[in-house]
Amino acid sequence: MTNEKRVQLPIANETAASLRAGDLLLLSGTFYTGRDAAHARMIENLNKGGELPFDIKDQLIYYVGPSPAKPGYAVGSAGPTSSYRMDPYTPRLIELGLRAMLGKGNRSAEVISAMRKYSAVYLTVPGGAAALISRSIVKSEVIAYEDLGTEAVHRFTVKDMPVIVTIDSHGNNLYEAAINREAKTYIKK
Amino acid sequence: MREIGVSLIREKICELFLSANYAISEDIACAVMEARESEEEPLAKTVLSQLSENYEIAKAESLPICQDTGMAIVFAEVGQDVHIVGGDFFSAVNDGMKRAYDEGYLRKSVLKDPLFERINTGDNSPVILHTDIVSGDKIKLTAVAKGFGSENMSKMRIFTPAEVEQIPDFIADTVADAGSNSCPPVIVGVGLGGTVEKAALLAKKATIRPIGSHNENPGYAALEKSLLSRINRLGIGPAGLGGSATALAVNLEYHPCHIASVPVVVNLCCHASRHSSCTI
Numbered sequence: 492m493t494n495e496k497r498v499q500l501p502i503a504n505e506t507a508a509s510l511r512a513g514d515l516l517l518l519s520g521t522f523y524t525g526r527d528a529a530h531a532r533m534i535e536n537l538n539k540g541g542e543l544p545f546d547i548k549d550q551l552i553y554y555v556g557p558s559p560a561k562p563g564y565a566v567g568s569a570g571p572t573s574s575y576r577m578d579p580y581t582p583r584l585i586e587l588g589l590r591a592m593l594g595k596g597n598r599s600a601e602v603i604s605a606m607r608k609y610s611a612v613y614l615t616v617p618g619g620a621a622a623l624i625s626r627s628i629v630k631s632e633v634i635a636y637e638d639l640g641t642e643a644v645h646r647f648t649v650k651d652m653p654v655i656v657t658i659d660s661h662g663n664n665l666y667e668a669a670i671n672r673e674a675k676t677y678i679k680k
Numbered sequence: 681m682r683e684i685g686v687s688l689i690r691e692k693i694c695e696l697f698l699s700a701n702y703a704i705s706e707d708i709a710c711a712v713m714e715a716r717e718s719e720e721e722p723l724a725k726t727v728l729s730q731l732s733e734n735y736e737i738a739k740a741e742s743l744p745i746c747q748d749t750g751m752a753i754v755f756a757e758v759g760q761d762v763h764i765v766g767g768d769f770f771s772a773v774n775d776g777m778k779r780a781y782d783e784g785y786l787r788k789s790v791l792k793d794p795l796f797e798r799i800n801t802g803d804n805s806p807v808i809l810h811t812d813i814v815s816g817d818k819i820k821l822t823a824v825a826k827g828f829g830s831e832n833m834s835k836m837r838i839f840t841p842a843e844v845e846q847i848p849d850f851i852a853d854t855v856a857d858a859g860s861n862s863c864p865p866v867i868v869g870v871g872l873g874g875t876v877e878k879a880a881l882l883a884k885k886a887t888i889r890p891i892g893s894h895n896e897n898p899g900y901a902a903l904e905k906s907l908l909s910r911i912n913r914l915g916i917g918p919a920g921l922g923g924s925a926t927a928l929a930v931n932l933e934y935h936p937c938h939i940a941s942v943p944v945v946v947n948l949c950c951h952a953s954r955h956s957s958c959t960i
Contacts, residue, residue, distance in 0.1 A: 669922030
């Protein structure tokens with residue numbers, strides 16, 4: 492990739508607002524993982540008056556369930572899972588300060604609306620490029636919900652992880668742009 | 681009668697799941713490289729380059745191509761002149777798969793029960809085994825590691841005779857609705873006809889048919905080509921970020937059907953269609 496912007500985590504509100512769909516980023520710093528089971532448990536805890544297992548302000552959640560790490564590797568293969576399954580839980584997390592999400596696939600209108608309201612961004616890495624993306628993850632630790640195995644909340648430390656801004660905080664959406672361009676007649680009425 | 685020991689079956693199944701998960705088949709690697717050449721969008725080219733690079737890293741370092749190493753499926757064609765000795769066939773296949781997932785650092789993604797006991801089985805078992813009895817004294821084994829980003833986007837519909845003309849729209853719409861969730865460029869496996877389970881099985885088998893092969897029936901072969909070109913005009917492109925490579929292949933398989941009905945299953949498979957075969 493060329494012309495990448497370097498972005499350090501956590502991501503400030505103003506930084507997120509300056510990003511545009513189509514931007515190529517190199518992420519460095521630490522962020523957290525979570526997929527279906529971890530999201531369900533986080534929201535359940537919040538509903539009971541409990542707290543999230545990490546400080547979510549200006550943070551990024553990567554929707555991933557990595558494969559086991561081979562000896563000598565920080566992490567196994569770790570590509571994105573489909574984000575739509577996290578849509579029901581996401582607006583609440585954005586309200587609480589979640590600044591960025593990394594996954595694959597389009598998001599619900601509710602998620603995109605919350606992203607616009609609170610200046611959050613949605614990023615992607617190509618699905619099925621899991622061994623490649625793992626190279627930029629230098630450290631992985633389970634920090635909560637260990638019983639969930641691959642679905643536990645991990646803290647990843649990354650260096651120059653190449654990601655693509657797919658939906659920005661202004662509502663620009665690469666997925667929508669792609670499909671509207673030439674295929675309107677095939678879209679479900 | 682030729683005797684084949686379960687230990688050999690176990691060993692072969694383990695090898696097949698390891699190679700399926702680490703090494704993409706040559707037809708797919710080539711199709712992705714060719715797709716890159718014909719893309720005009722820079723981002724689409726970048727994504728396809730990343731997919732090719734990922735295949736190379738996975739193979740060279742024996743790493744899973746995708747972290748979703750799937751549910752494990754085995755298609756077995758067992759010659760009727762084979763006598764399996766030393767244990768039972770299912771256990772041999774299941775144990776070989778378990779060994780691959782354990783020793784090969786593959787993700788275990790199977791829950792014991794869909795509704796109540798949603799607890800990981802811990803070893804990716806059970807394998808889903810489809811056995812056909814065929815002529816001869818050999819066993820052909822095909823291991824498939826099926827990821828669920830694309831499995832979740834698959835669809836089934838039962839068409840009535842009056843609705844048959846709508847089937848191509850249904851197939852193209854399924855790919856359009858899946859968008860980037862199915863990890864495009866995808867392989868579109870379609871089973872038409874038979875019963876509910878026959879159509880589903882044909883669709884699954886269609887997902888592992890070599891890229892570039894076509895149905896022997898010229899009518900179906902022509903439909904495969906026209907659907908591929910229609911799907912690749914959807915604009916979805918690699919990773920759903922725009923481009924022409926939305927699908928690498930549309931593979932149709934059909935079966936005679938009842939006078940009242942045409943079951944159609946569209947089974948989507950990501951570009952990382954992981955499968956490996958051997959004959960013993």
